[in-house]
Amino acid sequence: MSNDRNRILVESIKRLLRRGATSHLTKILNMAHAADLSIVFRSLSRSNQKRLFDLIDGPEKKGHLLMELDEDILLDLVEDMDMDLLMEILEELAEDDAADLLSLLPEEKADLLLKKMKEKGLEDLEDILKYDEETAGRIMVTDFIALKQDMTVKEAIEHIQKEHQDVEMPFYLYVVDEYGRLVGVSSLRQLVLVPPETQLKEIITTDVISVQTHWDQEEVARIVARYDFLAVPVVDESHRLVGIVTVDDVIDILRREATEDILKMAGAGEEFVETKSVFKSTRIRLPWLFASCVGGIIAFFVIGHFEGELTQFAYLAAFIPVIMGMGGNIGTQSSTIVVRGLATGRLHIRDIWRVVFKELAVGLILGVVYGVFIGTVAQVRFSTMALAVSVGLALICSMSVAALIGSFVPMAFARFHIDPAVATGPFVTTSIDIVSVFFYFQIATVLLGI
């Protein structure tokens, strides 16, 4: 499998490093794929990372490797890199990658580089940097084929051969009007099937799906995924064609977003912590646990409020875990379904009441099922009807409310443009804990006639 491939590469490189076999190393490094090297770099010391990076030929290959490296390794390498080399690398990178790299650098370094590039007449990069991060404008490349609609097919083919020998994505030929506005799309295959004198506007598909520069990158990714595109055209507010987003960037976005969502919901950061140190990992996870800690302290005061009842009926405490656990779990199910549904575009904010109502119904049914079950267990164990009914009712309330909170909160956050994945985790579980415990003791107090 591909893991073996990587393991062999890692081991060969480590062996050559130990032996100091520089010429061998250079050969292996320059034949290997940047994506594979990035995995090798993870298991090397900083000094060996620098040594290997220096052995890579030319700014283009160096640039490709940089874009594949983990962010902390990249920053380390770039930190004391020669400014001229950095310039050369930036020039070789695709604009979206160059913009990404610049945005990672310390501001003064980035500004200096931008100024230098402007002096050299390289202004594309500045154009891209004016778009917000994570928008279509920021992830597009401007290296695409645009043909005028009144060209003939013959002229179009000549134009492509002359001007676009090395365009990144030659599968779609976009067609624009005299103002540069996107009017249609065609393909090389289509061009060779019609007489050479045909005008482009007669043969193009005019129903082109495009995205706008300010659209969120997730929305762009969803469109490419839904229509099985290899690239999607990006237009500005006047519908002028300004770039394309290609499928390889879309894959990266979809993978990263999915991982981010999962990690954020568990309060484990936004990106992979597994390569990070114990202390970094601890720091990332601390805040989310703090929310749950505050929730626990509030629950503590809620229970403290019922200390009298607890002294009289100590076994009340024994049902706390099951009531908290069931509430928490059904709430997690609801919020996971909603967060993921919003992320994949299968749920919309406008459906909020339908979704919340449905989750409430599910919570109620499951609450009745498990309420009767646990209530029966309580009855068998203690033969106290009032206790059994209290526990059962508490479960029904706790599970219904948990499903309600679990579905409503992420929807409401999304409505106010707060990322539901990051906010939902601590907020939902903490509030469900408190509400469950409160319901339970309140119901027990009334029914047990304490």
Place this chain on the structure above:
Amino acid sequence: MSNDRNRILVESIKRLLRRGATSHLTKILNMAHAADLSIVFRSLSRSNQKRLFDLIDGPEKKGHLLMELDEDILLDLVEDMDMDLLMEILEELAEDDAADLLSLLPEEKADLLLKKMKEKGLEDLEDILKYDEETAGRIMVTDFIALKQDMTVKEAIEHIQKEHQDVEMPFYLYVVDEYGRLVGVSSLRQLVLVPPETQLKEIITTDVISVQTHWDQEEVARIVARYDFLAVPVVDESHRLVGIVTVDDVIDILRREATEDILKMAGAGEEFVETKSVFKSTRIRLPWLFASCVGGIIAFFVIGHFEGELTQFAYLAAFIPVIMGMGGNIGTQSSTIVVRGLATGRLHIRDIWRVVFKELAVGLILGVVYGVFIGTVAQVRFSTMALAVSVGLALICSMSVAALIGSFVPMAFARFHIDPAVATGPFVTTSIDIVSVFFYFQIATVLLGI
């Protein structure tokens, strides 16, 4: 945004359905993209779905739509479809899609169709069906360009023009030896840059990354994603080229797997439940909650065992939520990081001890931080040193053990080829609940000298 596009389509179609404007409907339906129509179908009644489906022109378009529809809608449409139409549709679909469709049908219907197709000499489909589901062999298409290595460039170009006018992915030209074994790859662009008499074997790239028919589809998807491929070649055990997997299928796999992982970890099924009815949704979520219910009952007996202590020190109960909550949350963080790390290939089973040890360290540090904090709260509230120390120690134990269980369990499941995402959720949270509660009362019993 694209949502507006869909909303307009849904509304137009519903209006035309009400008006019975069949000719208008036919026009709109046949111009719309199958991916958009699939969204329209979700909000229609079964009878209207059938009506619209009948209006779609020809088996090719019908087939494309079927592949985009949700599974339950698809099955409904196919159920009483004419066998001849179904045959025509199967013939028009790409093999991987046809295989998918067949595997969804009732067995006798599928067998009958396969027999019929064999009679017509269409055996490709049977070839594909012999591979296991979710492997490279099952998701590949056999429609690719393979050239013999001793062809000249001129012969290759002629061959492509004659034989491969409508191949799905003409960007990679795969080169094979006399036995059909994959030896290299080239591209149209490369062919036009060298003299026409050059032999292919002189110019091809021989270091081709390929996958084998039995590889898991997730592994295939990771390779396409890592190397930014538009397609990857699939070879059999003798390294013969038998198919390619294209990037659009890879996107679908990556999206589905990510969603599945998230939903499975929360015990909310494997696929989208949001389009399902309340009762279906309830049934899917019931079993996972049962695991947590059993855990709650065990915790109940554990606490019941300490009833004497609880009667003496009722306020012990007040710390149950915070200890369970903190343990549960840090355990969820650990298992999420591990499950996602395994899924994206950034963690390997062979790293199990390193990962578990690191998580244990994180759990210990966070346990000490929050143990001291909550212990101080307990001290301030009750001024009982023994209680404060009990609570603090219990938190340290509970959080360390939770991080240990949370990281070890998914790794161990993966080791024995049990899907870590589906097994981790209930197992981890339930065992952490029980262990936390037990530690707490055991420590309190000793320290409070009850």
